[in-house]
Amino acid sequence: MTIFRTLLAIGVAAGVSAAASSAQAQTLRWSSQGDIATMDPYAHTESFTSNMHHHIYDPLVRRDRNMQIEPALATSWQVVAPDRWRFSLRRDVKFHDGSPFTADDVVASITRLLDPTARARGNLANVTAAEKVDDFTVDFVLRGPYPLLLNDLSGIFIMSRSWMARNDALKPGNITTGTTTFASTNANGTGPFKLESYQPDARTVMVVNDAWWDKPQHNLKRIEFRPIRSDATRVAALLSGELDMIAPAPLQDLARIGQAAGFKVIEEPSLRLIFLGMNWRPELFAEPGKKNPLLDLRVRQALWHAVDLDTIQRRIMRGKSRTVGALVAPPVPGYSADIDKPLAFDPDRAKALLTAAGYPNGFKVGLACPNDRYIADEQTCVAIAAMWTRIGVQVDLKIESRTTYFPKVDRGETDMYMLGWATLPPMDTYSVLSAIFASRRGSFGGNNPNGMVVPRLDALADAAGTELDETKRRAMLTESLKIARDEALFIPIHQQPVAWAMRNALDVPVFADEYVRLWFANLK
């Protein structure tokens, strides 16, 4: 009897849910691999979490459809002194709770972000304070001349002062003490959507903000987000009609989704470039006691010539990647097509270069790679190891999970190692120059773990970091990329694709920075 009743309930439920789904047109249901870490914009440094917050909160400036910076809560700005920028704020903007947006909110937000306990304060490291000039004008005080302030601000969301004061959330959440505030699970922004409910690891629901200051380019009424960790389940949930979109879509399933009736796959080259870094110390880990062959330009070029990038692109990346010669993607300021040419695949030339450098019989080198961080990272490394073996270089291949791989790279315990870089959040070549090209000193060289020192690159990092003339600054960035290629400091491999899968009825642009911007989404 009980079983019968259960079956009946199931039958009824199936009917009910079918009726419900037709009533909820313009509800976008989508899924990604992980959930957001918190609702507090200043308590984390995770890009996916920021991405979700962007639907609820607005920054002062934002990225448009072409990823160019455009006014958002700020309407205009000027540099009044090298260390002081003045922003005019948008009038008649209301927070979701109805309170008006003014300079006080910006000052309170920036003060909260710059609090020593805020996890995200590094995102605005060059700002020391925000000062109110009048109700709709704010000054940002900087440590010195700094060209990337707008890039930084495009990721800084503005919260409401009165809301934070009312809910005792003027201080940020703190990961170290586990301090959570009202803002960790609630949100009150000025953005295109309002937070309706947030159940960690289960479901986040947003509804459209009818009072948004901007003219909506979307037609959504409601967004339901549910994280699904397993790739296979996420694809199944899309194909079974429980979701409208999955982002990212697993590369191995793209063909199958594309063939399914009613679904489409959209692919874009992402900003993330994959390349190999090198050991610059006197000896290699693979051959202790001998001089490091990688210190010779000819050896580095030989390794580059030996990598058959086209085969990797065709076979391993299934034709979905783009082979590269420069270390940033085309949309990033500083990129130059002249530099973006890989050394030709030429094993004979590679062997000749090795012989000229004094290694006719090759040498031994380590190659370390993650197997769960980049698309087909393991297969790419296995292929490269085989290609190097063909020119007589013995490769000691080590592949491991990202959780143990990156600490090893960071401690400089690798010879050749794989790294991916998307120049995010600033979306500027300066990110590569300061973190990877410059040697480790002060805030420079955070991702230059193996002792690479190129004095000209250090000088360029110093100069470009304070150059306010955009033409001059870009010339410096391009020069740094040219040095990296001419000196074969790295071996660039490819630009990763980003792929999303969705119902045919959904229309949403895919962005190279892998951000999901549903304020451009239209559901038929």
Next chain:
Amino acid sequence: MTGVLLNRLAQALLVMAAVTAIAFAMFRYVGDPVLIMSREDATPAEREELRAALGLDAPIVVQYAKFVGRVAVGDLGISYRNQRPVAKLLAERLPATLELVAVAMAIALGLGIPLGVLSALHPKAWYAQAIQAVSLLGISMPTFVTGIGLIMLFAVGLRWLPSFGRGETVALGWWTTGLLTPSGLRSLILPAVTLALFSITLIMRLVRAEMRDVLASDYIRFARARGLPRPYIHFTLALRNALMPVITVTGLQVGSLIAFAIVTETVFQWPGMGLLFIQAVSFVDIPVMSAYLLFVGFLFVAINMTVDVLYAIVDPRLRSGAR
């Protein structure tokens, strides 16, 4: 009796201490939470600051001592990723896992025992042979394969059941239940069947073997010779005697189901403790990982202790203290 209890309790504490110590010794190999938590372009100074703030710059022995000290006063720490108390996170996920396991266990018993009895009574019948063959499949198929297979069939193909999640839940105090809503019940079916599959097979094979042993024993033969009714012999005499080991195994099986629901929960995105643990591993969220291991260790120790004590009550020969 008190002696037995105290003895077992001391042993249990020792096991728990060993579990946490081993877990801590392992953590240095699972990766570095600081790198996972930092921005890609964080400066070395920023990272060191975070490391110090998390207490990860101290030697592993000191970290362990601090951990034990906190656990002793009931503080499981703060999750690195969610920034929330671990005890609260576990308590939130507990109902999902327990409901899943309870339903799976009910399915396992409800199907396993009748099938086992059936194949013990008529071992030569074609259906008994078929059950045996299918049960081999059940015992050897990995959970993620059956899970994905069921999703493909019932969610993608037939579209009868949802492929992931827990559906609508109802809060009863701090406990959330999916048993009271239609969508909750629908969501429960596929993961519960997936999780139950191994236990169904196990219980079925166990019941069959025990039943056949008992059926071959003297008193059953005498009962048959006396001409007692068949149902009475099979179900009242034979089955009851065959069930003793089944009860023990069922107890232990509940423990394993809770502990190893990880795979099923990952496949079905079931918001239980196993999924929490898997997420913690990929973020090197050491507080959550250690708390989960502690919990699973505690679970097994508690179940084993209960079983031991029950045995001691049932069987006077095992009361070592009485000697």
